[in-house]
Amino acid sequence: MNWKKNEEITIVIDDLGNNGEGIGHADGYTLFVKGALPGEKVRVRMMKQKKYYGYARLQQILTPSPDRQTPLCPVASACGGCSLQHLSYNKQLAYKEKKVRDCLERIGGLDLSEVEWLPVLGMEDPWHYRNKAQFPVRKDKSGSPVTGFFAGHSHHLIPVDACRIQHPAINEVVSHILGFMRDFHIPAYEEEQHKGLVRHIYVRRGHHTGQIMVCLVVNGPSLPYVEELTARLREIAGMTSICMNINKKRTNVILGPQMRPLWGPLYIEDTIGDIRFRISPQSFYQVNPVQTARLYETALSFADLKGDETVWDLYCGIGTISLLFARELERRGQDGSSLPVGKVCGVEIVPEAIENAKENARSNGITNADFYCGAAETVVPELVSQRKERVDVVVLDPPRKGCDAILLDTVVQMAPEKIVYVSCDPATLARDVKVLGEKGYEVRKVRVCDMFPQGGNTECCVKLCRIG
Ligand code: SAH
Numbered sequence: 001m002n003w004k005k006n007e008e009i010t011i012v013i014d015d016l017g018n019n020g021e022g023i024g025h026a027d028g029y030t031l032f033v034k035g036a037l038p039g040e041k042v043r044v045r046m047m048k049q050k051k052y053y054g055y056a057r058l059q060q061i062l063t064p065s066p067d068r069q070t071p072l073c074p075v076a077s078a079c080g081g082c083s084l085q086h087l088s089y090n091k092q093l094a095y096k097e098k099k100v101r102d103c104l105e106r107i108g109g110l111d112l113s114e115v116e117w118l119p120v121l122g123m124e125d126p127w128h129y130r131n132k133a134q135f136p137v138r139k140d141k142s143g144s145p146v147t148g149f150f151a152g153h154s155h156h157l158i159p160v161d162a163c164r165i166q167h168p169a170i171n172e173v174v175s176h177i178l179g180f181m182r183d184f185h186i187p188a189y190e191e192e193q194h195k196g197l198v199r200h201i202y203v204r205r206g207h208h209t210g211q212i213m214v215c216l217v218v219n220g221p222s223l224p225y226v227e228e229l230t231a232r233l234r235e236i237a238g239m240t241s242i243c244m245n246i247n248k249k250r251t252n253v254i255l256g257p258q259m260r261p262l263w264g265p266l267y268i269e270d271t272i273g274d275i276r277f278r279i280s281p282q283s284f285y286q287v288n289p290v291q292t293a294r295l296y297e298t299a300l301s302f303a304d305l306k307g308d309e310t311v312w313d314l315y316c317g318i319g320t321i322s323l324l325f326a327r328e329l330e331r332r333g334q335d336g337s338s339l340p341v342g343k344v345c346g347v348e349i350v351p352e353a354i355e356n357a358k359e360n361a362r363s364n365g366i367t368n369a370d371f372y373c374g375a376a377e378t379v380v381p382e383l384v385s386q387r388k389e390r391v392d393v394v395v396l397d398p399p400r401k402g403c404d405a406i407l408l409d410t411v412v413q414m415a416p417e418k419i420v421y422v423s424c425d426p427a428t429l430a431r432d433v434k435v436l437g438e439k440g441y442e443v444r445k446v447r448v449c450d451m452f453p454q455g456g457n458t459e460c461c462v463k464l465c466r467i468g
Contacts, residue, residue: 002027003046008059013040016095018427019152020083020456022058031056034152035077037065037087067091072127073164080152082165082454089453093122096458097448100426108430110443118447121294126453129288130166131205131270134254135174137181137188137198145181145188147174147201155191165454170203173214173236177201180232184225197223199247200254202281205238206270207289213241213268215281217255219248230263240264243281255282267356272296275323277360283353284317288451295422295449295461296324299395302420302445302463307332308339309392312414314376314407316346319357319369321395321422326361326369342392343368345383347376377404384414396421402428405435412439419464424451426458433462442467 003009003026011024013036022036024044030053036042041063044056061068071077071085084092097120104110123129135147138157148159162171181188181198189199200217214233216223223229223244230242241264247256259266259281267278270285272293279285286292299321303311305328313322326344333341346369348354354373361369372379376398394416396403402425403411411419419441423429433443445463452459 003049005046005049007046008043009046009056010041010043010062011056013038013042018099018456020087020095029054033058034083035086036061037068039063039065040068073160075148075158075160076454078151079149079158079160081149081163083152083456085454089122089126092126092453093120093448093450096120096450099458100429100446100448100460103426103430104433104443104446106430107427108433108437108443110430110433110437115443116445118298118445121291121298121447121449123288123290123450123453126450127164128167129290129453130163130170131207131289132203132285132287133163133166133170133174134200134202135160136200137178139188139190139196145178145186145198147178167205167207169210169212169236169238170205173203173212173233173239174201176232176236177214177216177229180225180229184228186224189219194219194250202245202254204268204279204281204285206268206279208271209269210238211240211268211270212236212238213243213281214239215243215245215255215259217245217247221246226262234263241266241268245281272320273324273327275320275327275360275364275366277318277320277323278356278363279318280352280356282350283356284350286320286451288453291449291451291459292320295451295459296321298447298449298461299420299422300324300328302447302461303393303395303418305329305332305342305393306339307337307342309342310389311342311344311393311395312380312391312416313344313346313395313397314380314403314411315397315399316348316353316357316371316395317350317397318353319346319360319371321397322346322357322369322371323360323364323366325395326366327364330366330368341368343370345369346371347379347383348373349375375404377407377410380407381410384410391416393418393420395419396432398423398428400425400428403432408432408435408439412436412441415466417466421462421464422459423462424457424459426460429460429462433464436464440466440468
């Protein structure tokens, strides 16, 4: 801690931190260096210093790591989106596995020698995989509208022309909209003054159907030349749904409360396996369709269904996992088994997602799935006391903050034989697994599935079984 701000020193990086940043040490003091890789000798400039750790900026790589790859994207290092683009894909996968391991051991207190660790599921082609974009729109220096990403934890927009992890059709839609804004002088949103109009361009694409939905998030009640916009967008192959969302608040939350259809229905469809899903703009849908299928297959194999089970799918979104499981229960029931066909109960907080889930069950002819809307931690305890039914399997797929403590207690009370935990944050997973461990559930299997190639987020699936 004896360095002046902006002083340059040379260090060796020995690890990668939670957000893909390099970690090195100087005189026992820990330094975080964005963009540096383990094994690299680097020249860094001292920035912010705290008592036990500090941040330094990468100035020069003196000895590059053999695992370094040249990012495809010219703004990869500035933009907060892809924190691992400079690391070879195999090492990205190894990093994510290690992250899950470390969390389960350190936070979860697990002895992993007892756990079956299945090989990580990586992508063959880890680019252009995303089916969803929510790009902020701002003015550039010349006043022209641009889209891009906010540099990590800031409100500074880094313009990105064609994002390398998006499906190309999505990038094309975005550039059409920017063209429209330029042609008709539609102002981009200005955050500080809270004026201007277009805040975000939100695009979603069904991977298997090719259906595209565009939603313009607007800081006002209407959009000038909206007919011209819809006419232009309708020319794009696959376009099925165009809508506008009104968000007049000073907030980081992207969507406002009001959604207005401009053309086509207020949803797109996509398929996973032989099930067709309707997806509203407000509903969650996994962003990497190739890996989603693998993640769900993993969850299904961890549940190891016989056919007559009762399954609860908590945090079920539009019912993707619920309906896959319901179909599997049905299929096993029909395979000459004399067991009654099992059923699935899904719970989710977003009303539009639950509407989708119910419609998805109906349109796919799935009759053994029910859905309930509300916070899992309030709805599940109520349902449990009303129904008093045996529950065999609970699927948990919470957002990054993990499961509410009340919900975990309720799940333990339900005493399912198996819990399949799908997690997008290994730290909260490990915290929850620890709670479940203290109440009689043991982790049996773990599999990491890379949903976010080039980025640092880590997805995995864990199987827990009740002991005793
Ligand atoms: N299993 C689904 C969704 C997973 S994402 C899929 O794979 O598509 C997590 C979901 O939890 C989101 O749909 C989110 O809206 C929902 N959610 C967030 N907090 C919740 C809560 N307290 N209770 C129930 N659902 C919640």
